[in-house]
Amino acid sequence: TQLLEQSPQFLSIQEGENLTVYCNSSSVFSSLQWYRQEPGEGPVLLVTVVTGGEVKKLKRLTFQFGDARKDSSLHITAAQPGDTGLYLCAGAWAGNMLTFGGGTRLMVKP
C-alpha cells in the first residue's frame, strides 16, 4: 500500500507571510497532483507534475516535484486570506486511481 504523508496538518499564518507544504512518499510517483478544497465543495485541481525536478508556478504558488519523484512541495509567497483552505496532494502509481495525502488546513489571518 502506497502512503502519502503531507505536512504540516495545520498552518495558521498572518497575511503576507510565506509558507511551504510538503508531500512525501517512499515510493516513486508516475505523477502528482495538487488540489485545493473549500468547505462543502469538491477538490479543485491546481497543478499536475510529472517530470522529476519539475517546477511549475501559478501566480504566487510554486510547485516542485523532487528529482526522484518521491516528494513534492507547494510554496505560497505573500499569503492572502483568500488562500485559506484545505490543500491536498494526490499521487498516482499504477493504474488510474489517486492516493491522497491527509491534507494541510491553511488559515491566513488578515
Next chain:
Amino acid sequence: NAGVMQNPRHLVRRRGQEARLRCSPMKGHSHVYWYRQLPEEGLKFMVYLQKENIIDESGMPKERFSAEFPKEGPSILRIQQVVRGDSAAYFCASSHLKSGGLLYEQYFGPGTRLTVT
C-alpha cells in the same frame, strides 16, 4: 457549466435504507472514479469505472456497496442497508481516456454529503 455533476448534494437516510448517489462526468470523459471523505480526513479511493466496466474496485467495501457506469446515463454509487459509519462526503471524479500509460488529470464534482440517522 460542463463540470462534473453530482446529485443529490445532500442525502439523509435512516439506518437500513438504501442510498443512491449519481455522477455525470465532464463532457468527453469516459473514466469515472468514486472517493469517500470522512470528517477531518483525506479522500480514499473506492472504485474506478469506464462505460459498462468496473476497472478497479479495490477500495470498495465488500458488502453493501456497488457501483455502475452504464452505457447511457450517470454513474451510480449504491449503498444498501446504510449504517451510521457510512456518513461521509462521497466525491466523483472524471478524466479523459488514458493514453501512453500516463494518468490524465481527474476533475472532481461537488460531492454528495450522506448523513445516516
